Amino acid sequence: MEQIIEIRSLSKKYGDFTAVNDVSMAVEKGTIFGLLGPNGAGKSTLIRVLACQSRPTVGHAYISGLDVVSDRKEVLSIIGVVPQENSFYDELTVSENLNYFGSLYGVPVIEIKKRSHKILDMLKLSEKSASRAGALSGGMKTRLNIACALIHKPDMLILDEPSVGLDPVSRKALWDTIRTVKEEGTTILMTTHYMEEADMLCDRIVIMNRGKIVVEGKPYELKNRTGESVILITSEPGDYQVLKTEIEKKEPILSCNIGEKGLKITLRDEMPLDEILDIFSSHGEKIKIVGTSKPTLEDVFIHAAGEAWH
Ligand SMILES: Nc1ncnc2c1ncn2[C@@H]1O[C@H](COP(=O)(O)OP(=O)(O)OP(=O)(O)O)[C@@H](O)[C@H]1O
Numbered sequence: 168m169e170q171i172i173e174i175r176s177l178s179k180k181y182g183d184f185t186a187v188n189d190v191s192m193a194v195e196k197g198t199i200f201g202l203l204g205p206n207g208a209g210k211s212t213l214i215r216v217l218a219c220q221s222r223p224t225v226g227h228a229y230i231s232g233l234d235v236v237s238d239r240k241e242v243l244s245i246i247g248v249v250p251q252e253n254s255f256y257d258e259l260t261v262s263e264n265l266n267y268f269g270s271l272y273g274v275p276v277i278e279i280k281k282r283s284h285k286i287l288d289m290l291k292l293s294e295k296s297a298s299r300a301g302a303l304s305g306g307m308k309t310r311l312n313i314a315c316a317l318i319h320k321p322d323m324l325i326l327d328e329p330s331v332g333l334d335p336v337s338r339k340a341l342w343d344t345i346r347t348v349k350e351e352g353t354t355i356l357m358t359t360h361y362m363e364e365a366d367m368l369c370d371r372i373v374i375m376n377r378g379k380i381v382v383e384g385k386p387y388e389l390k391n392r393t394g395e396s397v398i399l400i401t402s403e404p405g406d407y408q409v410l411k412t413e414i415e416k417k418e419p420i421l422s423c424n425i426g427e428k429g430l431k432i433t434l435r436d437e438m439p440l441d442e443i444l445d446i447f448s449s450h451g452e453k454i455k456i457v458g459t460s461k462p463t464l465e466d467v468f469i470h471a472a473g474e475a476w477h
Pocket residue numbers: 181184186204205206207208209210211212213
């Protein structure tokens with residue numbers, strides 16, 4: 168597969184602080200790539216470098232072989248950046264906004280017309296083309312924000328937390344939008360804090376922590392990493408905080424979290440379960456339910472994010 172993004176030993180420092188630390192990665196053309204990680208991991212910093220909004224301190228990043236620093240102008244013509252704040256003008260109509268962004272990118276008027284028609288159809292905004300942008304619903308505004316970044320038919324679309332503030336229905340609609348954009352052949356790079364979203368949408372993800380990539384792979388590969396299981400234990404009286412503190416001290420425990428129905432423990436397969444059950448009984452806890460499950464992407468995330476904090 169052809170690579171569209173290539174990042175080589177890239178670091179970004181703010182004074183003495185290293186926000187992105189020696190990151191190397193590649194994104195395949197035509198895929199949806201997710202950048203995950205806890206707050207402050209360096210996701211937006213990395214995205215800003217790729218979007219030519221900030222320069223790397225060390226290293227290089229290439230988009231379609233073009234250097235984001237020395238070929239900035241060409242890079243800007245082949246990427247579309249969807250900012251977190253809506254970039255369109257509330258007072259203009261939907262199609263006036265597209266005209267505006269099209270001319271900003273230097274797209275010929277006749278092309279803008281054709282392209283607007285296609286994008287509005289693709290993003291299910293055709294009926295709203297004459298409506299004032301400010302009067303659209305939240306979900307439609309998100310789609311218009313994306314539409315404005317697509318008017319020059321970029322090879323790659325960059326979105327930083329596109330689904331923040333959307334209700335579950337609008338969020339699912341956004342996933343459809345992103346998939347449609349992918350079907351048109353556009354590569355997508357996005358950040359998200361919603362693990363379900365990354366799992367449903369992304370072909371490949373990286374998890375960053377403290378400026379470094381700590382996990383990389385396809386969501387299903389990461390969830391199926393061999394040698395780990397997740398068990399869920401419900402007990403009575405269910406003083407889970409105390410149990411969690413105790414269980415976390417055990418060496419082979421990868422993570423232990425209080426869930427809705429009990430303790431969710433991720434452990435290495437070779438760890439004997441009775442050691443954990445003993446902790447429950449030593450605290451006078453009566454076991455009600457023991458269940459096992461496959462790790463979710465959230466488990467992978469918590470594990471990866473936690474690891475680097477120790
Ligand atoms: N302009 C800046 N000047 C100084 N420090 C910065 C600047 N921008 C970001 N940082 C720092 O760099 C680190 C990474 O920030 P960044 O915004 O990239 O994180 P993030 O992964 O996007 O986090 P979030 O999930 O909260 O959006 C943080 O510690 C942040 O405080």
